[in-house]
Amino acid sequence: MEMERKFGNCNELANTQETLEETQNKGVVIALYDALKIRDVEVIQKILAPDLExxxxxxxxxxxLMRLLTGTDEEDTTTFTFLPHRxxxxxxxVLVEGFDQTRSIAWVHAWTVTxxxxxxxxxxxxxxxTVTRFGKTDQSDYNNITSLHCPSLWESSLPNRVGKSVPGLVLAI
Structure with missing residues (x-):
């Protein structure tokens, strides 16, 4: 009861079980990060669409990431390693979040897998x-102001080491 009073009714968010599709999509993205870590070009080319948006x-x-995938990333001190934390x-x-504490950098990748x-x-x-999901609405929903509220599905968790102020964005899926 305390959680419901604090966070409101979150039945839609309470279902934390991943679907088979989500598990498979997550596996594709994990395979990409594994290939990036060892710079396995063949696997990377199989995972990424040639017309990647x-x-x-x-x-x-x-x-x-752009420099790494285009081959302009030089093997020196500017090399960046993507280590997913979540x-x-x-x-x-598929959302992936990571941090480079030595450079005070936080990053999020939002991948679409098809x-x-x-x-x-x-x-x-x-x-x-902040990631939110818009649902289908009918015309009567526009008369109700509460239907305009889009619950947060996911929020980045910036560590204290990353800057004092960063811009906030909302990604609707």
Whole structure:
């Protein structure tokens, strides 16, 4: 009862069981990070769609994934290692969050997996990200202001070491 009073009725969010699709999509993304870690180009090419849609939000100097996948990442001190700290799946969307504490960088990748292939990635660096899901509504819902509230499905958890103030964005899935 205390949780319901504190957080409200969250029946939709209480179902934490992943579907088979979500488990499979998560596996595809985990396989990508494993391949990135050892720089297995063949596996990476099999996992990523050739026409991958890419969105980036952050400083241009933080385009580590782009440089890694295009081969412009030099083997020196600027090399960035993506170590996921948290992975969550919501249908075809897989969210991965990580931190580089030595550089005070927090990052989130929002991957879209279609038929076992990654077709889209949205990258966020040093940005607080909240993910929400919009449901189907009919015309009568527009008369009710409470239907405009979109519950949070996922929120990034920035460590204290990452900047004092970061922009906050909402990603609707």
């Amino acid at each position: 890419w969105w980036f939000h952050g400083p241009p100097t933080h385009q580590f 992975i969550s799946a919501f249908g075809s969307t 038929d076992g292939i990654i077709t889209q990635v949205r990258e966020y660096f040093n940005t607080s990200l």
